[in-house]
Amino acid sequence: MTKIVSLFALAVLLVSCGNDYVPKPRGYFRVDMPEKNYQSIDCRVPYSFEYPVYSTFELRNSTNAEERYWGDVNFKSLNAKIHLSYKTIDHNLDGYITDAHNFVYKHTIKADAISETPYEDPDKHVYGLLYEISGDAASNVQFYVTDSVRHFVRGALYFNVVPNKDSLAPMLDFINADVKHLIETFSWK
Numbered sequence: 702m703t704k705i706v707s708l709f710a711l712a713v714l715l716v717s718c719g720n721d722y723v724p725k726p727r728g729y730f731r732v733d734m735p736e737k738n739y740q741s742i743d744c745r746v747p748y749s750f751e752y753p754v755y756s757t758f759e760l761r762n763s764t765n766a767e768e769r770y771w772g773d774v775n776f777k778s779l780n781a782k783i784h785l786s787y788k789t790i791d792h793n794l795d796g797y798i799t800d801a802h803n804f805v806y807k808h809t810i811k812a813d814a815i816s817e818t819p820y821e822d823p824d825k826h827v828y829g830l831l832y833e834i835s836g837d838a839a840s841n842v843q844f845y846v847t848d849s850v851r852h853f854v855r856g857a858l859y860f861n862v863v864p865n866k867d868s869l870a871p872m873l874d875f876i877n878a879d880v881k882h883l884i885e886t887f888s889w890k
Contacts, residue, residue: 734875738755739751739886744758746760747890749886752883753879771786779872780862787854788854788855794853801845805834812836813835818830818833820885822885827884827889828847830844832844836866840857852889858876
């Protein structure tokens with residue numbers, strides 16, 4: 702009798718180990734976001750803004766004089782950077798704006814949508830445009846700010862991972878609020 706029960710249990714075990722099973726759906730790691738708090742940059746550049754305390758602002762080391770005010774806001778814990786490039790305007794503002802627009806719209810291949818939000822602060826002479834790119838684009842947030850006379854800064858957010866809108870969505874929303882704060886606190890020195 703025990704042989705029959707053992708054979709029956711073995712048969713049930715073998716049948717239940719077939720390929721017809723349903724694995725758990727793939728999940729993403731939970732990322733705990735830090736509390737929002739900001740600080741001003743404290744280096745010698747012709748602009749100023751507030752950036753999050755959980756990030757760092759680093760000027761890029763460049764021997765090119767035109768790139769001496771380029772920098773990055775580095776979110777190490779979120780594996781992301783906002784790359785900032787500074788240009789001096791010399792009757793070429795239209796060209797800089799066109800370049801910024803073209804950089805954004807190169808992402809249309811992977812983008813689901815691109816929204817544009819203008820920004821204006823006449824008291825501080827800061828004018829700009831924020832681009833929010835939804836989808837699996839390499840850079841989901843880009844912007845530029847200018848005083849229309851002397852200064853132009855372009856920024857682009859990049860994550861150091863393969864783009865995946867589902868896994869990056871919480872971090873993208875979190876940093877997007879920081880980018881908006883950066884633009885709102887931007888001023889020229």
